[in-house]
Amino acid sequence: MAAPVLEGPSTSTWTNWVGNQSFTPTFGAAPLDEQEVATLVRQAAERGVGVRVAGAGHSFTPVVETSGLLLDLAAMRGVLHTDPVNKRATALPGTRVRDFYEPLWDAGLALRNQGDIDTQHIAGAVATATHGSGTRFTSLSGVVRGMRIVTATGEVLDVGEDDPDLLRAAQVSVGMLGVVTQLELDVTDAYRLREQVGLRSWQDVMERWNDLVADHRHFGFFWLPSEESGALYNLQGHGQRMTDQCYVKVYDEVGPDVPDDDTEGRRVDRCYRIFPMVYDRNFHELEYFVPLEHGPQALEAMRELMLSSLPDSVYPLEVRTVGADDAFLSPQYGTATTVISVSGKPGTDYWSYLRSVDALLSDFGARVHWGKLHFLTPERLHALYPRADDFIALRRELDPEGVFLNDHLRPLFA
Template identity: 40%
Template sequence: MARSFVNWSGSLSFTPAEYAEPADEDAVRALVRRARESGVTIRPVGSGHSSSPLVRTDGILVSLDRLAGVVCADGRATAGAGTKLNALGEGLYDAGLAMDNLGDVDYQSIAGATATGTHGTGLGFGSLSTQVTGVRLVTGTGEVVEIAADRNPELLPAARLSLGALGVVTRMTLDVQPRYQLHRRSWCADLDWTLDHLAELQHTNRNMDFYWYPRSDQTQIRVLNRVDTAAERQVWPAEGRARENRVGPTHRTIPRHRDLRFEEIEYMLPSEAFPACFAELRRRVRERHRRIVGWRVLVRTVAPDDIWLSNAYGRPTTTIACLQNTSLPYEEYFRDMEAVFRQYGGRPHWGKKHWLTGRELRPLYPRWDDFQAVRRRLDPDGVFLTPYLARLLEQP
């Protein structure tokens, strides 16, 4: 069945030769084997939130929507690959459980979110991929592989964030916590005040991020803390204007609903490089782009991890994301910001706009070649390797 695909922002659209919605793992295996035999590529797709062309294929596009559902037992959670984060949150909550951290939106699928390195914020929290303890996938040969600490553990650092290049994930096991409540607050402040107090804000709150609005030079600061934990001394701007003050479970408190569509570029920087990088970004935005920058710039933190293609691999990370309304031009602005990010050792978010290829990416990831070896082992015929992925992963 042919069917056009359009991503969330509307910037990516294509018509694969076939659009498939398998209802079970056997159907996924049959699709992969057929693609391999006919010499076409096959790509899994979640909710389509990513704006990079990771899912684009002229072959078979596989929706994971019917591979959904949550099973909780003995304090552990297993979710079908197509389970949306909002449904996952509700299923965990009903079982008395919760994810340790979440990103800014909840309409992504769990497999898509982890495959692209989706993250939230907080000095003590890694990306969603760090909460993955097991993966079940269909490889490029149509075989099923279980990956966990006690089964093929050597594959886990690659499978937790794989860009969909190792196979079609059908099920994931997640590290979860007893459910808890978070207190969410936000307020507005001058940018200079925010930067002066940034380290204190980050260290005295469980989760903290801020938006910078270039045209006003104001920020919106957002913090979240557990209601069952004594909060450390809080720092507040003397002239700050409160925007939000509410309490709720993690999955209803961390993500936010988004009515307006936008394009986005986000880079993950070594935290020590953030002050200089942000200063240069601020200068360029105000001098070159302020006229067309209609949206905000988001700053978050991510803890280091040991996942091979993780943007936070091996280093405390501060992220900078530039957002632009879909009705406004973005490429000149984003490319200029990318030049700044690269100057300070940034790694691009896999699911957002960037213009890097394998030539520029390989030096940024110490375990790049190890990931490639696993990819070739699980997909020896390149069933999942579209032209875009080949440029991303293999361009010398």
């Protein structure tokens, strides 16, 4: 097969899934394998053109944007290998989270945890530290044990546990170290979950916070500021009043003796059938992470802010937890976190609201989700992420010309 050649200018505009980011790169390419990726990156670097990769486009921030070469790795998809003895799975970068389900289950394995949706490419989800809920688990980045990365010179770098600093930098890199062409994940034995969902008062949830966090494999909730809130995220109130209520979701592992869908009507099923939710493209999300122990205080302040500053707010406040890891740019670096998300309504000017959320949560030492709207400055980056300098040093060593930077990332990481 002929080697791919950069041809441009491209006329196709790339738009993310929710539609708040779009741009037209000069070049576009959809390589079929690692060798093609390397050839394309080399050509771009020789021409002084920047390179970014598009995953499934589910980030709200301009993390994909480039005026140079945009790579689409959707064809580099699939689970390559499962290892039930060492509990490992190896996959191509464009493998969607949902593509892991059957191959892992057939090998007696499963992802340890996952987020609210399963359409992300694994490389995209890992690049931004995509997470689910539960302090016993890290984000998807925290379970990465190896990667292959095409660097700015077009060389392939094997990243593994023998170079812990490089691995910790690569686990959450927002695409800045190069093009990820393969990932090895730590997985677990296949498990089934029982879901319990229901409305509880704010006071009840706050009083029982420590138990809810400690006693369940997964605990999270949506606080609903108005009657319409639930419908926006497809949450059912079953006729109950929803205003100022918490829609609580708890998942626990069950043994083989528990039948699917138990006698009380609670869903019991393979883990991967319980985790995913259905979202409409009607929200623009900001998500911040505060140290776990500050959660209740930060949440009280958030509820107060939403009731006082945005009385007509209809978007729920989503609350989750994530366990600690040691990836340099991870929001969970060195600490478990309480995760707090809010959303603006597309088509409205929600920026002052999001800025007031940013100001409030900054007082609690909040770190940001790289894929969701945020207001991080270089000063805050260095104050909040103790290994930011180490990440930047490695980034400069691997990519001194900044081939993999873009206008959104350069001010923070050049």
